[in-house]
Amino acid sequence: MIHLYKVGGAKTPMSSTGTPAPLEDDVIWIDMLDPTEDDMRQIEELLGVVLPTRESLKDIEPSSRYYTDGDAVYMTASVVMNVDFGLAHLTDIGFILAEGRLITIRHAEPKPFFLFAADMKRLEVAPGQGAKVLAYLLDTIVDRTAEILELAVAKIDNISIAVFGEGARGRRRPPAELEERLIEISTYHRLVSKTRDSLTTLARLATYVQTLRRVRDDKATKDLCRVVSHDIQSLSEHAGFVASNITFLLDSSLGLINLEQNNIMKLFSVVSVVFAPPMLIAGIYGMNFDKMPELHFSWGYPAALGLMFLTGAAAVVWLRKRGWL
Structure with missing residues (x-):
C-alpha cells in the first residue's frame, strides 16, 4: 500500500496496477506500508531508485543501513512499537531521500507515523524539502519515544510503591504476589531495553542526516536536526537511568522473595526447636x-x-x- 502526501498534508492512495502516472511536484512524502513487488517496481520506475527489500532492512552493518547511491540517500532505523497492546518490539523502517522527496518503507504501523500523518498539514515545508520532512518525522518519533519512557517511569513507580510503600511495611506477602510483580518488572525492563535500542539507531541516523549537504545548506533543517539529536541524547541518558532503577527494583524484589522464603524456613526451624525437648521426654x-x-x-x-x-x-x-x- 502506497500513500502520497502533498505539501499541506493532503493524502492520496496510489494504485499499484497499470502504468504509474508521474508524481506531482508537491508530493513530498511517499509512505509505503507492506509494499508488494508491484508497489516497489512503480516507485523505482518513477524515481529511478532501487528500493531496499524487507530482508535488507534487517541488516545491522552500518554500511547497509546508511549509504548513498547517486543522488539517493538510504537510511534505516528501528522504532519501538506495540507498547499499548502487548510486549514491545522493534520494527525496521527504511528512509530514502530521492529527488527532494522522502520515501519510507515499513512493514508495521508504529504510532508515530499515524501521528505525523495527522500533523502534516501544520508543517512548514515546500516542494523538494524531503530532508526537512524527514527531520520533522524524526522529531515525532523522538517525542513518542519520550512518552514511552514517561509511561515506563510511571508504571515502575507504581510497582515500587506497591513493593516498598507504606502499605507494604509490616505486611507479610506470599512469594506468589512478589512473583507477579517480577513479571510486571520484566515487561517494563523489556520496554526500556527496546527503547534504548531504538534510540541508538535513531541517534546514528540523526548524525548521518546532519552530514548531508542538502541538510547543511538549509539552516532550518539543520537546526531541527540538531535539536532532534540533542533530544535523542537526553532520552538515551534518561533511559539508562530508568534501566538502572528497574534493575534495582528487580534485585530488591528477588531479595524480598528470598526473605519471605527464609521466614518460612525459619518458622519450621523454630517449631522443630520448640518441640524437640518435649519429644525427647516423651520418647524416654x-x-x-x-x-x-x-x-x-x-x-x-x-x-x-x-x-x-x-x-x-x-x-x-x-x-x-x-x-x-
Whole structure:
C-alpha cells in the first residue's frame, strides 16, 4: 500500500496496477506500508531508485543501513512499537531521500507515523524539502519515544510503591504476589531495553542526516536536526537511568522473595526447636523398660506433661533472647 502526501498534508492512495502516472511536484512524502513487488517496481520506475527489500532492512552493518547511491540517500532505523497492546518490539523502517522527496518503507504501523500523518498539514515545508520532512518525522518519533519512557517511569513507580510503600511495611506477602510483580518488572525492563535500542539507531541516523549537504545548506533543517539529536541524547541518558532503577527494583524484589522464603524456613526451624525437648521426654518415657520407677508413681503422668511444657517454654524463651522470634 502506497500513500502520497502533498505539501499541506493532503493524502492520496496510489494504485499499484497499470502504468504509474508521474508524481506531482508537491508530493513530498511517499509512505509505503507492506509494499508488494508491484508497489516497489512503480516507485523505482518513477524515481529511478532501487528500493531496499524487507530482508535488507534487517541488516545491522552500518554500511547497509546508511549509504548513498547517486543522488539517493538510504537510511534505516528501528522504532519501538506495540507498547499499548502487548510486549514491545522493534520494527525496521527504511528512509530514502530521492529527488527532494522522502520515501519510507515499513512493514508495521508504529504510532508515530499515524501521528505525523495527522500533523502534516501544520508543517512548514515546500516542494523538494524531503530532508526537512524527514527531520520533522524524526522529531515525532523522538517525542513518542519520550512518552514511552514517561509511561515506563510511571508504571515502575507504581510497582515500587506497591513493593516498598507504606502499605507494604509490616505486611507479610506470599512469594506468589512478589512473583507477579517480577513479571510486571520484566515487561517494563523489556520496554526500556527496546527503547534504548531504538534510540541508538535513531541517534546514528540523526548524525548521518546532519552530514548531508542538502541538510547543511538549509539552516532550518539543520537546526531541527540538531535539536532532534540533542533530544535523542537526553532520552538515551534518561533511559539508562530508568534501566538502572528497574534493575534495582528487580534485585530488591528477588531479595524480598528470598526473605519471605527464609521466614518460612525459619518458622519450621523454630517449631522443630520448640518441640524437640518435649519429644525427647516423651520418647524416654515411652520406652518399655521394666525398671523405670517413674512409671509407677501416681504423679508420674502429670509430672512428665509438666516437664515437657517447661522444656518447650524454655526453648521459646531462649529463642526470643536470641532474636529468632
